[in-house]
Structures are given as C-alpha cells and as structure tokens.
Amino acid sequence: MRLEGVGRRHRTGGPWIVRDVALDVPAGTLIRIHGANGSGKSTLLRLIAGIDTPSTGRITGRPRTTAYVPERFPAALPFTAAGYLTAMGRVHGLRRGAAERAGRTWLERLGAGPYANTPLGELSKGSSQKVAVAQALLAPPGGLLALDEAWTGLDPASRAVLDRTVTERVAEGTAVVFVDHDPHRLAGRPDAAYDVAGGRVRPSAVLLDERARGRPRVRVEVQGPPGAALPDGLPGAPHADGHRLTVAAAHSDALLHALLTARPAWHIRSVTPVEEEDPS
Numbered sequence: 001m002r003l004e005g006v007g008r009r010h011r012t013g014g015p016w017i018v019r020d021v022a023l024d025v026p027a028g029t030l031i032r033i034h035g036a037n038g039s040g041k042s043t044l045l046r047l048i049a050g051i052d053t054p055s056t057g058r059i060t061g062r063p064r065t066t067a068y069v070p071e072r073f074p075a076a077l078p079f080t081a082a083g084y085l086t087a088m089g090r091v092h093g094l095r096r097g098a099a100e101r102a103g104r105t106w107l108e109r110l111g112a113g114p115y116a117n118t119p120l121g122e123l124s125k126g127s128s129q130k131v132a133v134a135q136a137l138l139a140p141p142g143g144l145l146a147l148d149e150a151w152t153g154l155d156p157a158s159r160a161v162l163d164r165t166v167t168e169r170v171a172e173g174t175a176v177v178f179v180d181h182d183p184h185r186l187a188g189r190p191d192a193a194y195d196v197a198g199g200r201v202r203p204s205a206v207l208l209d210e211r212a213r214g215r216p217r218v219r220v221e222v223q224g225p226p227g228a229a230l231p232d233g234l235p236g237a238p239h240a241d242g243h244r245l246t247v248a249a250a251h252s253d254a255l256l257h258a259l260l261t262a263r264p265a266w267h268i269r270s271v272t273p274v275e276e277e278d279p280s
Ligand SMILES: Nc1ncnc2c1ncn2[C@@H]1O[C@H](COP(=O)(O)OP(=O)(O)OP(=O)(O)O)[C@@H](O)[C@H]1O
Pocket: 010, 017, 035, 036, 037, 038, 039, 040, 041, 042, 043, 044, 071
C-alpha cells in the first residue's frame, strides 16, 4: 500500500493535521509511528487503516483486509465480549461457528476467557482493551493491521501475547503499523519508523540505531544526476551513506521503484544483500 501526497484537515480552510505524506506500507513489514501528543499519529493511522479518508492525495494498493485497534474502544456497544467477537469474526469473513471459536480462543489467550459472557459496558478497562485487541486479531493474516496504543491497559502477559502475535503476523505477510507511547515497544523489530511533527511525516532517526536487527537487509548503490540530493521520503527510510543506501529487504523493491521513477531518475549501480555481521 502506498500513500502519496496525502493530507487531512477537518474542515475546508482549517489547519492541516498531516500533509504531503509519502509512505509505503509493504506486505510483511512492521512500521512504527512516533510523535508527540496531538501531533497527528492517530489521524495518520486512521488514514492508513481506511477509517478516515484523505482530504487530498491518494492511497493505492490497499490490502483486502484491514484490522484496526482504535485508541478508544467504543465500550457502549450492546454485546457481550464473546457476542461482539463473533460479530467481528463474521465481518472478517469467518463462518458463525468459526468466528465464535476464534473469539473465545483469543479471549483465553489474552487472559479474558472468564469475561466472555460479560456485557462490553461492564468490562474493566483492561478487559475491554483485550476485546479491542482480540477483534483485530480475528482478521486473517496477510492484510493490514493498524494498532493505536494497543498495548496500553494490557497486563504484562497479554502484552507478551500481542508482541508475539505481531511478530508472527509480519512473518505471515501482514503489514503491521503501530503507534505506542513506549519507544522500546517491539524494539529492534520495526522495518521502518516515521516521526509525525508539525503536520509532516518523516523517516525517524531512531531506527538507525536498531536498523532492523536480524532482518535481511539490502544495499543499493545509486548514482544520481550531478549535484542532486536523494529524493525525500524514500520507501523503507533507508540509511544513506553517500550514495550507498541500506534498507530492509522487504522495502527494496519499493525503494528501487521510487529511485527509478524519480524526476530526474537515479541510476542503480548495484543491489546486494547485507551480510549479517556487516555493521554498516
Ligand atoms: N475530528 C476532529 N476534528 C477536529 N480536530 C481533530 C479531530 N480529530 C483530531 N483532531 C485534532 O488533530 C490533532 C491531532 O490529533 P491526533 O489524535 O491525530 O494526534 P495524536 O498524535 O494521535 O495524539 P495523542 O498522542 O494525544 O493520541 C489534534 O490537534 C486534534 O485535536
């Protein structure tokens, strides 16, 4: 999925919450969104999840299935926890029996099994959050999973379940985009990270310290027009050392495409896998 020139404001002539967003969300990648309170992270995530539509720009290549954990779960819905999850499982394409079983399984895994028959409005904040997480995990792997502070309110055991499930889903081809107030959440695992500030969304320097440890990376040697700077907003937030770019392998196709279609275009001199022990 790709966001091009995306902007969102809540009324014509009003302030842009985010603007000129260029972002690639390849299948099988983990992407972290950072930013101060009120900077527009949730707005960006809602655009990515398709809950909200851009005021300008376009989003292409949206996967068929999207699962989303909102920052605030609508607790007042007239369902029990299990009833709600059955309904959500149906939305995600499961048959009734399978939806019911999957819902109960996720409640058990997250430690909320005893509350399966409790009305949503009577759940504690933590249990309500577990239902919010469970409904998103009912989606089949392979689509898009957008998590807005999904770990907040969970106990350590269910946080670990969510950590593990996110890692598994990414390995199964799901694109996972998350916002979390803890900068160490899933540390070392994101393939890309972006900062939201002043309405702009830019590749984050934080990831350069971690650089997708343990994930395959690719080095791309490029040659540009004389004196030209690299284009802004390259997919996968590559680490640039002069004209040598290093990026998570999952982003390499999108990176090559962006370089080759830049105006003026960049020439690709070589593309090589990075050896595990290579520190650069
Ligand atoms: N429906 C809306 N109408 C008008 N303004 C809105 C609306 N939704 C969000 N905003 C404004 O957009 C800005 C960004 O909000 P957003 O919730 O995206 O930020 P955030 O980075 O997720 O914040 P936090 O970290 O506090 O959750 C805020 O100034 C907010 O008041």
